[in-house]
Amino acid sequence: MSGTSLKSLFENLGRPNNLKDDCLISGITSDSKRVKPGWIFVAVKGYQQDGHNFLNNALKNGASAVVVEKSTEDLPVPFLITDNSRKTLALLAKRFYGDPGRKLNLIGVTGTNGKTTTTYFLESIYRQAGHKVGVVGTLNYRWPGFKDNALQTTPDSVVLYGYFSRMINDGVSTAIMEVSSHALAQYRVEGLMFNSAIFTNISHEHLDYHKSLDEYVKTKARLFSQISKNGRAVVNIDDNVSEIIIKNSSAKVVTYGKISDPDYRISDITLLNLGSRFVLKTPDLDLQLHTNLPGLFNVYNASAAACAALEQGVSPELVIKGIESLKRVPGRMEGLVSEKGQFR
Numbered sequence: 001m002s003g004t005s006l007k008s009l010f011e012n013l014g015r016p017n018n019l020k021d022d023c024l025i026s027g028i029t030s031d032s033k034r035v036k037p038g039w040i041f042v043a044v045k046g047y048q049q050d051g052h053n054f055l056n057n058a059l060k061n062g063a064s065a066v067v068v069e070k071s072t073e074d075l076p077v078p079f080l081i082t083d084n085s086r087k088t089l090a091l092l093a094k095r096f097y098g099d100p101g102r103k104l105n106l107i108g109v110t111g112t113n114g115k116t117t118t119t120y121f122l123e124s125i126y127r128q129a130g131h132k133v134g135v136v137g138t139l140n141y142r143w144p145g146f147k148d149n150a151l152q153t154t155p156d157s158v159v160l161y162g163y164f165s166r167m168i169n170d171g172v173s174t175a176i177m178e179v180s181s182h183a184l185a186q187y188r189v190e191g192l193m194f195n196s197a198i199f200t201n202i203s204h205e206h207l208d209y210h211k212s213l214d215e216y217v218k219t220k221a222r223l224f225s226q227i228s229k230n231g232r233a234v235v236n237i238d239d240n241v242s243e244i245i246i247k248n249s250s251a252k253v254v255t256y257g258k259i260s261d262p263d264y265r266i267s268d269i270t271l272l273n274l275g276s277r278f279v280l281k282t283p284d285l286d287l288q289l290h291t292n293l294p295g296l297f298n299v300y301n302a303s304a305a306a307c308a309a310l311e312q313g314v315s316p317e318l319v320i321k322g323i324e325s326l327k328r329v330p331g332r333m334e335g336l337v338s339e340k341g342q343f344r
Contacts, residue, residue, distance in 0.1 A: 002026070003038060006065055006078060009095050014067070014082035018075065023064055028092050028158050030085075037062030042089040045069065051085070067092070090157035090190035100164035101192045105131070105174040107308060108189070110223050111200025111236075114301045115153070115178040117293065118198060120329045121305035122176045125322030129314045134167040136160065136177035139330055143172050154183030157190065181219045182209065194227050196308045198234045199245045200301065217241045227251035232311045234304055237262045256280075256300075256307045264307045269299055280306055287316055290324050 003024030010016045027039040032054035035041050041058035043051035043066060052068060055075070059066075065078040069085050082088040094101070107122060109115045116138045126133045134143035138153045141163055154160065154177065167175055179197075183189055202217055224233050225248055233249040235242050238257035246253050258266035265281040275292040276299050291302045306319050314322075 004096050006040075009040070009092055010065075010078075010080050013088050013091055014080045016078065016080050019078040023078075025064060025096065028089070028096055030089055030156070030158070032057040032061065035061035035063045038064050040065045040067065040092065042067040042085050042092065043069065044085045044089065084187070086157075087187040087190050090161075090187050093158040093161040094191040097161040097165040099191075100161060100168050101175075103168050104134075104164060104172065105312070106192065106194045106196075107174065107176045108179040108192075108194045108197045108223055108226075109176070109200065109304075110179045110181070110184075110197070110220050112203040114200035114297060114304070115180075117298060117301045117329050118200060118304050119176045119178055121291075121302050121323060121326055122308065124326040125305060125309045125314060125319055126174045126176070128318045128322040128325065129309075131174040132170075132172045134163070134172040134175040136163060136175070138178055143167055143170060145170060152183075153178050153180040154188050157188045160188060179223050181216060184219050184222045185209075189223070189226070192226060193231075194223070195231045196234060196312060197223050197227050197231070198304050198308055199224070199236055199239070199242070200304060201236055201239045202241045217244055221245050221248035224249040224251075232308065234308045234311065236300060236304065238300075254307060254311055256303045264303065264310075266299060266303050269296065271296065271299075278303075282310060282316075285316065287320060289320060292324070292327050293329065 003026040005022055006025050007022045009025060025040055027036060029035060029039060030042045030044045030051055032041060035058045041063040043055060055066060067080045067082055067085055067088055069082060071081060109118045119135055119137050123133050123135050132144055138150055140150050141148045179189055204213060221244055224245055227233055227250050231251040233251050233253045235245050235253055235255050236257055237255035237260045255262040256264040266278055267281055268279040270277040275294055277290050278299050280287040280289055280303055291298055302323050309319050
């Protein structure tokens, strides 16, 4: 039986109990119904159910070890007591899959609007640059040879780390993902270090979950504390909360926009029925960009992707080709053309 040492998985993650003999772990889950012999069950306190109430179910299904947030007597298997089982779930997945995020050029995109389209622009640019690209986002999870429908914008941490492991095995070099506020609040991306992170914008949404705009913004800003030392935070400086995002960055910040004083200035915008033309003034040169996606907001989305790619060393020529070669994003402002060629 192949697997990962339980002792190595539990090391320094909490207070282990009953851990006299080591064993091999072949899976991790927070769903008691999915537990199999050789798996760890992590009891997560959800918003409607508490995983601690399903410990017996997990044990009946053969759990070899469990993770809990409170001391539990008479458990017949090794167990780990932790202060935050959601965070521990992600860190266990990171160890179980061998920290696959570290082996990828990982780019995260967060914000209320524009995440999906920005990931499509990035995917197009990095394909032009010869990268094998994986994407995790609202519409689906995909890379060459694989595609799966998305149940969540950012999946459960075990699923996410599993996807990254599969990407590595399939030769993916750059992974681009949408990072939702729910994912950040629920520690689904805990343990990941991003090479770049993009902030698009904030508007008054998801306040049923986050309770206040201030809490929502602070949750979004957490992504920018997970950027590697030599990475980049790419921030829309025209947004009212950009300073909060910038203050939370663990890496160098570069800004884009058209109103304030950004590092990458958007100018000379011409909005067309089926796209836009604009200039992105970079610290080194002016890029003449054309996108097939209409609207000022897509000028911002394209600019965010361009900034991130340029900061990672992608050539201006490939950035221009990548922006222009993206013809559509499914379900996002798709143009309709009549038989006479008229936009409607």
